[in-house]
Amino acid sequence: MIDHFAHKANDWDQPEKIRMSEKFVEELMKLVDIEPQWKAFEIGAGTGLVGLKLLPMLKSCVFEDTSEAMLDVLRTKVSGLSNVEILHGEVSEYTRPDIDLIISNMAFHHIPDIAATLHHLHTITTSGAVVVVSDLRAEDGSFHYFEPIPHRGFDTENLAVIFRKAGFLIEVLKTYNIIHKKQPSGTIGDYEQFILKAHKL
Ligand SMILES: C[S@@+](CC[C@H](N)C(=O)[O-])C[C@H]1O[C@@H](n2cnc3c(N)ncnc32)[C@H](O)[C@@H]1O
Numbered sequence: 001m002i003d004h005f006a007h008k009a010n011d012w013d014q015p016e017k018i019r020m021s022e023k024f025v026e027e028l029m030k031l032v033d034i035e036p037q038w039k040a041f042e043i044g045a046g047t048g049l050v051g052l053k054l055l056p057m058l059k060s061c062v063f064e065d066t067s068e069a070m071l072d073v074l075r076t077k078v079s080g081l082s083n084v085e086i087l088h089g090e091v092s093e094y095t096r097p098d099i100d101l102i103i104s105n106m107a108f109h110h111i112p113d114i115a116a117t118l119h120h121l122h123t124i125t126t127s128g129a130v131v132v133v134s135d136l137r138a139e140d141g142s143f144h145y146f147e148p149i150p151h152r153g154f155d156t157e158n159l160a161v162i163f164r165k166a167g168f169l170i171e172v173l174k175t176y177n178i179i180h181k182k183q184p185s186g187t188i189g190d191y192e193q194f195i196l197k198a199h200k201l
Pocket residue numbers: 005017021043044045046047048049050064065066067070089090091104105106107110111112
């Protein structure tokens with residue numbers, strides 16, 4: 001497995017990334033009443049910027065990511081914590097049906113098969129489990145001009161159909177942030193971030 005984040009991991013926790021994760025958590029907190037007995041699973045958790053903010057409100061959290069380098073940074077932050085599980089690998093490698101809350105910030109566009117991933121999430125979640133995902137709305141490819149990725153953001157209507165087919169009912173799907181990102185030409189591109197909240201039927 002190629003670690004596309006190996007060269008970024010040690011510098012990931014910059015103010016811009018921290019602010020982006022805070023915005024996601026702020027929006028998530030408006031949408032979800034987190035319960036203290038919940039076990040969460042974060043997809044593409046990276047260095048833990050999102051999940052570590054929610055951890056004090058949860059019973060426990062699984063931090064999943066395909067980048068060992070990003071997880072190594074996370075490991076330095078969680079040593080001694082007994083309610084943290086780190087999974088280096090794909091979502092499909094987690095098979096216990098005990099997850100009450102799925103979260104993911106800016107990782108879905110890196111996952112090749114979203115339908116298969118959502119079908120798998122259905123098998124590892126408890127009845128009524130909540131899913132909250134943030135990612136980019138469809139963009140022209142300029143956001144990741146420097147590397148190939150599976151998805152140039154998402155057509156959220158199509159994404160909603162995939163969620164429904166996998167057995168999740170969408171409750172909220174809206175734009176909550178605009179990322180202003182400098183391009184090699186020097187121009188600034190605006191990229192809409194959506195937040196999606198669904199629950200398991
Ligand atoms: C843009 S970063 C976001 C990291 C973190 N969620 C945050 O908000 O700081 C995308 C993350 O997705 C991870 N990733 C890439 N492909 C993945 C896959 N197939 N399954 C899970 N995570 C993946 C990357 O290793 C990286 O840590």
